Amino acid sequence: MQAGCLVIGFLLLWFVVVRATSWDRAVRVTGEGQFSGKWDGTLRIGCYNIAHGRGDDPGGSNWQGGSQGERKKRLGEIADLIRGQDLDLVILNEVDFDCTWSYGVNQAQILGKECGYPFVVEQRNLDLGFPMCRVAIGNAILSRVPIREAEGVDYPAVKWWEPLAAGKKGGVKALVVLPDGVEVQVFAVHAETRNAGVRKNSIKALVGSAGRISILAGDFNSVRGGDGATAVDLILGDGRWKEASATGATFPSTKPVSRIDWIFVPRGWNELSSEVLVRDLSDHAMVVGEWKVR
Numbered sequence: 185m186q187a188g189c190l191v192i193g194f195l196l197l198w199f200v201v202v203r204a205t206s207w208d209r210a211v212r213v214t215g216e217g218q219f220s221g222k223w224d225g226t227l228r229i230g231c232y233n234i235a236h237g238r239g240d241d242p243g244g245s246n247w248q249g250g251s252q253g254e255r256k257k258r259l260g261e262i263a264d265l266i267r268g269q270d271l272d273l274v275i276l277n278e279v280d281f282d283c284t285w286s287y288g289v290n291q292a293q294i295l296g297k298e299c300g301y302p303f304v305v306e307q308r309n310l311d312l313g314f315p316m317c318r319v320a321i322g323n324a325i326l327s328r329v330p331i332r333e334a335e336g337v338d339y340p341a342v343k344w345w346e347p348l349a350a351g352k353k354g355g356v357k358a359l360v361v362l363p364d365g366v367e368v369q370v371f372a373v374h375a376e377t378r379n380a381g382v383r384k385n386s387i388k389a390l391v392g393s394a395g396r397i398s399i400l401a402g403d404f405n406s407v408r409g410g411d412g413a414t415a416v417d418l419i420l421g422d423g424r425w426k427e428a429s430a431t432g433a434t435f436p437s438t439k440p441v442s443r444i445d446w447i448f449v450p451r452g453w454n455e456l457s458s459e460v461l462v463r464d465l466s467d468h469a470m471v472v473g474e475w476k477v478r
Contacts, residue, residue, distance in 0.1 A: 195314055203348070206311040209320070211356055213334045214293070215303035220328045221272060223363040226456060226476050227329075230269055231401040231447055233277035233374070233468035234262055236321065237286055242436035242467040246285045255286055262465050263298040266326075269461075269472050273360070274301070274326040275401040275447075277374040277468075281306055282320040292324035301326035305334045307356035307372065312349070319350075323372035323402065325358050334358040337371065337393050339386035342379050355390050357398075366477065369395050373402035375415055387415040391422055400425060400448040403468065407442055419448055426451050432460035434469040445471050452478045 237259050238249030249255055266274055276295070280286040296304040305325040312319050325331075337355035346352045357371045371390060376383045383405060390400065406415035408427075419425055425448035433440035440460075445468055447458070458473030 198314055199312065202311070202313045206308065206351065209311060210308055211334050211336050212306045213303070213331055213358070214306075215301075215327075215331065217302050217330070219330060219363045220300070220302050225364070226474055227273060228269065228271045228472065228474045229273045229275075229399060229401060229447055229449070230266065230271040230470060230472040231275040231277075231403075231445055232262075232266070232470040233403040233445060233466060234291065235278050235466040235468065236280050236283070237262065237291060240437050240464045240467050242438065244467070246283070249285065252287045258465060259289075259291060259294060260298070263295050265461070265463060265465065265470065266295065267299045271472065272328045273370060273399070274299075275370070275372045276324040276326065277372070277403045278321065279306075279324045280321050281308060282318050284317050284319070288318065292326070295324075296326050299326065301328060303327040303329070303331045305331060305356060305358045305372070307334075307336060307354065308351065309353050309374070310351040312351065322354075323356055323374055325356070325370055325372050327358070327360060327370075329360040329362060332359045332361055332367075337390055339376070339389055340382050342376060342382050353386070355386070357393065362477065366397065369398035371398060371400045371402075373400055373404055375403070375405045377405045383415050384418060387418050391419060394424070396424065397450055398424070399450075401446065401471075403445050405444050407444060416446060424451060425449060428458035428471055428473040429455055430458035430460050430471065430473065432462075432469070434460055434471060436467045437462050437464065437469050438467070440469060445469065447471050447473055449475050450478075454478065
């Protein structure tokens with residue numbers, strides 16, 4: 185009985201320490217140097233919900249993404265897809281930074297290294313763990329453009345206790361500095377799925393923290409309604425942004441029926457191209473585009 189109480193006490197202490205120190209890991213920026221590309225006044229941007237590297241099963245269990253070798257192979261194929269698009273900025277959702285189900289790898293750092301991005305932003309939504317079981321997931325930004333700083337964007341919680349027990353969905357904004365000196369805010373967005381009101385209030389918080397020159401990209405879990413009723417409508421109704429014009433649904437990738445992944449850029453930028461890329465590496469499609477910066 186006493187031994188059992190000691191074990192339970194140890195596990196609880198471990199959990200509390202992980203949660204109490206999670207603030208220090210909430211946002212991290214790695215990388216240094218100059219712009220690693222040929223600057224011609226255009227930016228190629230992509231967003232991709234990589235579904236923890238588990239594959240294209242929509243809503244599937246993260247614990248059923250295959251063996252360590254299978255996950256490594258799939259992450260390599262995701263890297264090949266990203267690298268093939270020659271992107272300057274990549275916004276990623278459902279990224280594992282340290283999860284038991286994906287064998288403890290930091291997917292953001294691996295993709296950044298394999299795809300040649302010198303700057304990586306990590307933002308953790310969930311961050312909890314016990315001995316031998318760890319969950320740390322969230323959003324990431326891979327960049328060729330120097331990142332001056334990054335900070336989280338607070339979203340409302342669905343349940344009051346979730347931020348204490350595990351964490352909750354949030355956003356991250358990074359300030360990048362283009363070779364011509366123009367400063368651009370880049371927001372990695374992954375909005376709530378379970379509650380439409382929380383989702384819209386999250387987007388309101390995001391829009392409220394955005395400057396005049398900013399990019400919003402990621403999995404908004406929202407379609408364009410056209411009547412002001414959806415989270416995406418809130419962004420378009422603000423007037424500062426326009427969406428990538430590529431048509432096509434992005435979810436689920438096995439048979440896409442809904443457009444919930446978006447890239448929004450400043451209204452004055454000139455779009456040169458955009459497309460939706462449907463692959464079997466995630467349950468989401470990837471959205472990419474190129475814009476002339478103005």
